[in-house]
Amino acid sequence: MTVAVTLEAVSCVFGSGAQTVRAVEHVDLTIEGGEFFTLLGPSGSGKTTCLRMIGGFTLPTSGRILIGGQDVSQLPPYARPVNTVFQDYALFPHMNIRDNVAYGLMVKGVDKAQRLRRADDMLELVRLGGVGDRRPAQLSGGQRQRVALARALINEPQVLLLDEPLGALDLKLREQMQTELKALQRKLGITFLFITHDQHEALSMSDRIGVFNQGRLEQVGTPQAIYNAPATRFVADFVGAANVFQGERARQLAGVDSVMLRPERIQLGAAHSARLSGPVLDVQYFGAFSRLRMDWAGEPVVVDLNPLQLTVVPEAGDTVHLHWSQDAVHALQGAAA
């Protein structure tokens, strides 16, 4: 497989003096061709800045950016073989949908008949045939999102950059678009670099995930690796629900300084051979599962109960006995707070 994007020790610093913001710090990253790569991280962690440097909208303070092996660090956006789907879609309000999609071809000088035909094809691809004559303001959020996609894809970029493209959508619509987006990526085989702060989205769509925290890449890996074997406490906490224990308790459970245990890996069972027992603090219903919190001598332990396992869900105050297989316990690096 070829390498699509390489970041070499890339940093980006905004402002100076007291107002210096180190938005991205010394990031090394390689994205393979054809990969669906997701940058996941909380608000303000530097995801957008990273993406903007690849797109060429922000220049890195130091480091190199390579696309398809070519150093593009100092190229303007229009000279880079990447395209972007913006978070607010950035559709041109004064053009109709077809012209929006055909924009990239127009600036390349493709003749009118041909570019409009290709724009219509592209709209078909994103299942929006027939809206070509409307204006962006006349479309719903999900439709706009797809127009933005079509507009970016018509240029046949080596890499497609997507900055929280689903952030503005309803949950239900969002789930639907996730599926569509993933299917489209498979079909076209283009490298997608996707940004989100929603771990479900990241886990379900990506080939690999890079977790950002405070301008740094904390971990890069497959969804399984990130979820089951988080490198740090931050990753463990951020990607899904987690019981993280440190110090004495961790040593008691696994003989290390810091461990993580996913709530769905814990089962309720008989009192004998239980790894932990204690009273229930509260139970929350989530439909597909119920989340129980047990009191372990002052620290809560979260357990997700699958409806298949239990017909009667315990209530607050009941004593429960927790079981898990030893491989469910994962040791975390360091004792990072």
Place this chain on the structure above:
Amino acid sequence: MTVAVTLEAVSCVFGSGAQTVRAVEHVDLTIEGGEFFTLLGPSGSGKTTCLRMIGGFTLPTSGRILIGGQDVSQLPPYARPVNTVFQDYALFPHMNIRDNVAYGLMVKGVDKAQRLRRADDMLELVRLGGVGDRRPAQLSGGQRQRVALARALINEPQVLLLDEPLGALDLKLREQMQTELKALQRKLGITFLFITHDQHEALSMSDRIGVFNQGRLEQVGTPQAIYNAPATRFVADFVGAANVFQGERARQLAGVDSVMLRPERIQLGAAHSARLSGPVLDVQYFGAFSRLRMDWAGEPVVVDLNPLQLTVVPEAGDTVHLHWSQDAVHALQGAAA
């Protein structure tokens, strides 16, 4: 228990002629005192309009609204014993946080020292002691949300109306605020009328849920009832993932016209005694579970696989055998498309 809010055949129509929008149609609803009641529904289904009629910002076209037994249908907002947390928080940008919170007392004429003291108490309650002197613009999203809450609660409303109060927050912050909000409601015992389009949020927080669709209430019930025994196909689909089968297949499964089967109630098992068998279409990883789609003679069946049950997740093309207990199959009303 007393009745907090009653809607009697309430409708709301906007515009006229060709542009008529029937935002809310003939809604009957009773909300008990002290309840956490959620209105759940897709975008544009009439949730906000319904809430605005209770708050007094929109007058119903027909029907009556009672709060604490008193007909308030024609009262202006300032004369109703309810308060609202707005989706965009609507904090007054020209006042500091303390004055924002004390606003309701100020217009009532409570003297300055007293109202500022009570505002500070209220800020303590939402864990924001110490930010009273700041301006709204200097707070983060989650903090603003809590200020809006404090400001609405200081008036000691009979009912608190919340219009997607968590919509603007990050997923992680949002989960945290859900817990806080629920705890606060328990502590104060005030009736909460909450709007969301996120079924997880609705299921985990509410005492009862009313599901809106196209201006009508499709179903009212506890989270368990809504999730496990949805009345209509719309509710089944909207609240969580669902396999809905109709016609021949439904009759085959349960002898009725339309059935629903939740994906997490299905298990993989041996070929003998399997209820259904078929090849795997694809598998999506979600961390806490994997979602498998099996091909049942042209129609997909979604199965959520708990990591406890399986160590090896099947791959696309593998044949799988589905098992479920008969009580997992739920008959739906009618054959609504």
Place this chain on the structure above:
Amino acid sequence: QTALKQIGKGEGQVDIVAWPGYIERGQTDKNFDWVTEFEKKTGCKVNVKTAGTSDEMVALMNEGGFDLVTASGDASMRLIAGKRVQPINVDLIPSYKNIDPRLQKAPWHYANNTHYGVPYQWGWNVLMYNTTVFKDKPPTSWNVVFEEMNLPDGKSNKGRVQAFDGPIYIADAALYLMKKNPALGIKDPYELNEAQYKAALELLRGQRKLVGKYWHDAFVQIDDFTNEGVVASSSWQFMANILKSKNRPVATVVPVEGATGWADSTMMHAEAKNPNCAYMWMEHSLNPKLQGDLAAWFGSVPSVPAACKGNKLLGDDGCARQGYNSFERISFWKTPTTKCTTQNNACVPYHKWVSDYIAVLGGR
């Protein structure tokens, strides 16, 4: 309407429409103040509204709200015909007898055997020229502004001459034609029949090609002579006086064709609210000190001959310099009407002058 029979007590104020600079209260130069003393003496406060053209004065008087106006000849007859002004009882103005006899019953304020105004000042529209350009050959004819020619400095006059930006200037053209083309039979530059009028317009259209910009207000013309290389133009003595005081090389001459001129009268509005103060002002306006000072200030000629002597500001030769002795050579402004004695009542009326002059300026 009949004239006032006697002057009563002053009303406390008087509203006057006047040419700019006609009524000074020492605000710009302490030496030139003929209002303060009057106000002190009579208790009538003087309010002045200035008007830039005769037409504007007529318009202001038609609208009303004023007591007096210093109307030029082209405005005065219109005011009388429009019944905007009332007869004046000259017996109530003791100084009237001191007025230059040539003016006492001048046709621009005396009609139907009735006085409608009190002469104030008069002046001429001289030819002002640049003495460094003309050197020892001062122009003697208006042809330097009407015909394309080389001036004594060897360069064409094109773009270096100016004409007045007002329809009344058609009369200047007629005056020039009266001499240049006697065959036209022009007797009075303000009374032109269709053919004569056409000839005047034709001349003006030719002049349009020579004139870069027409002069409209006095100080812009002063600038134009200073900065814009304008070397000859019809002008008022006023501008010449100022330019000379700044040591600019200009001089004035009344060409062989004669000149047009203006003679202003103070007239009283038909519905004047302050008639007593108005009469007091008219009497005051004739005192030699005021007349002399004003002549010095404005470059005009007093209507009271006594003012020509012994006025410090004007100097003893002031009156002569400003045209006192050329009264006969001046064709005073009056309003052109269809009724005219010299052309059998077939003259082109003023409103045609207005629109045609606009056309001339527009190059048509």
Place this chain on the structure above:
Amino acid sequence: MNTMTLPVPMASTGGPLRRLSDLLYTRRGLALGLLLVPPLLWFGVVYLGSLFALLANSFFGLDEFSGVVDRTQLTLVNFRDMLQPANVDVVLRTVAMALAVTVACTAIAFPIAYYMARYARGPQKALLYIAVMLPLWSSYLVRLYAWKLLLAKEGAISWVLAELHLSWLLEALLATPGIGGNSLSFSRLGTFIVFVYMWLPFMILPIQAAIERIPGSLLEASGDLGAKGSTTFWKVIFPLAMPGIAAGSIFTFSFTLGDYIIPQVIGDSTLFIGQVVYRQQGVAGNIPFAAAFSLVPIVVIGVYLWIAKKLGAFDAL
């Protein structure tokens, strides 16, 4: 808005003010009416009334000798006079000037507005803002006379050009028929320059506001899709700034159409609409003709506003 009227609500407790508030709240049509009545009275009665009085006057005649308006009979003579070639010239000349000034103002204002909106930050932005506003606050007349001095034959501009040995340039320009003249201040070019100068700030500010409203992501999207700066400018920025341009052009166009002072001081003495109207009414006292003539700019502006509205100018004013 929900403007239906409902039975008077059950009174909430409180004083008369509160009851009035209740009434206003439940009857929003009433509240709207109360808000709009004063401005509508002012504009409907004072302003429109005046315009109608003007219109009515255009049908009166004038006694030519005394200059008194004859209100006893109606006539169309003013409209006939308006069609005289000289007057048609004036209209065409003025409209051409207004268009030229508008185009020039747009061309000069755009870079300034663009720079202010997209690049200037902090104190530099404030400085530019003041720089644009300051001329508006200094007397229009004094600035006009300052221009006379700048443009004069022996004025500052020719002085500078002479020092730079570029006088030939100016002479070539002034020799151009139609715009040239004896000196800049005696030429239509001079009038044009001063018009452009005077109205420039009125063009800069709305364009700047319009450009500031363009989301940055649109420009980035354009670049991302392969457009170079100039393409982005013509395909994205310019069309989206159009409402601002249209709004600014309402000022430049209308001010040029009506001004009578600038062409009086600077120019070649050919008249513009404003001057003709001014002279006919203020100088000649021919109010009926002035009224009729002032319908010309009203019609021209009406057409112009109609076009501008299509371009969305009113939202950007």
Place this chain on the structure above:
Amino acid sequence: MRSDPNKAGWGLKAATWAGVLFLHIPLALIILYAFSAEDKSYVFPPPGLTTQWFAAAWARDDVWAAIGLSFRVALIATGIAMVLGTLAAAGLARTRFFGRDAVSLLLILPIALPGIITGIALRTAYHTMEIPFSFWTIVIGHATFCVVVVYNNAVARLRRTSPSLIEASMDLGADTFQTIRHVILPQLGSALLAGGLLAFALSFDEVIVTTFTAGQQTTLPIWMLQELIRPRQRPVTNVVAVVVIVLTFIPILAAYYLTRSDEQPSSR
């Protein structure tokens, strides 16, 4: 090739600063000639420099009278414009009703139609109604074209103010009037102030409409006009202009900072 997309090109910078220069050369000249020793005509370069005109201007009552009148007119016209403009903005900002466009067009008309037309129309109306010229005839003219400035500022602010602020206020128990006092006016405050400043400036420097509605009164611009047509101490007009420039510096700056938040780019 390092081309930082966040830096302006030199061509743009040059065009910008050239434009600014164009706007300011005449102002420089005005300042220069406030010190000119020549009092009756302007020559370039000025023959000498003096500060006597500042004293001369100070001593002239007519300057003070004109400034006083202009100030009072501008103050009252701005006041009226602020009331009418705010009412109109409140009525039109968020409503849709038949004739709404006509109303907003009507508000824009006095500034969109040349001033001379407003002036003549008002003068004709005064004349027809036999209203004599007075302080108020000027004020009416000025207020008419000032309304739109206030209206534009107010309506822009109202459109950018979340309507839920008003609802929140009522929800918390404030009636219509309390909401106006505690929420709407504070929100509008700076926009109104900025609009008012602009209206004041417009009125203070208005000459065309005033010419037709002033009768015998002399506002500052009319005084300037008279003074420029028949000057004795020509630089005095420059002195007055310079003083006005200096005095207005602060309000402009204030207006800028007050409305700045409205100008921030907003994403749609």
